[in-house]
Amino acid sequence: MTTELDITETLDVTGVSCPIPVVKTKQAIDELDQGDILEVIATDSGSMSDIRGWAEGTDGVELREQTEGDDVYKHYVEKTG
């Protein structure tokens, strides 16, 4: 499944597990500008719930989309503030 979003940068966290996907996502978002979209590619199935929870509990980010397929989980996070 492909996304229609305009991706600014891609973060590859395949192979690593909790808490690294969330922490690396936060660090990558900090480097971006408002309106940018970060694509996060993970293989940790827990990242579906964790990235969603992190985005909901953090100011200045919004989870635009999540996709799942072939043990790869993709997350699209927009920096909103």
Add this chain to the structure above:
Amino acid sequence: MSTDSQQTGDDIDGEQASETETTEDELRARIEELEATVAELQELEDAMAAAGDDGQKKMTIIATKGTLDMAYPPLILATTAAAFDWEVVVFHTFWGLDILHEENSRNLKLSSVGNPNMPVPNIVGALPGMDRMTTRMMNKRIADNDTATIEELVDLSLDLGVELQACQMTIELMDYDEADFYEGVTTGVGAATALQHMSESDVQLMI
């Protein structure tokens, strides 16, 4: 008798009139006092709002364990909370100090006794070399699953601005040297520091 009571009644009326005046003055004074208090409280509230209660959450964890399995939860929660932009303090005491000890943190062990879920009976687990074996097995699993090592999580915590504190009393009790700890670890702190952070925190955990 009756005259006496009449006189007394007049006196009472007179007293009541002067009392009413006094009460009115007193009430006015009291209202002014209260108005001043309200103004003070309003100022205090404004000052508190300005002082930056920006809604940032705080968490304090007390880490007391230094076995390989128990070293993970404080670091995983601390790094994740930091990703949420929380202000995080982890106060390490007793065996928890080994998490911050550069050399010891790379050699944390897993006990093969005391956990009935271990595949070997406690009496076998108590044999010499068994702790080393279970530790090796756990480290292999950590590597196979690409789980972060304790050292990586300590570095990550410090990078994210987590304050890792090492209890001064137990540093001395365990005969550790402050130079043995990772660079960036805070030493020279005690129970009062930990309590102060706990009282200001939204989340307090003892692990």
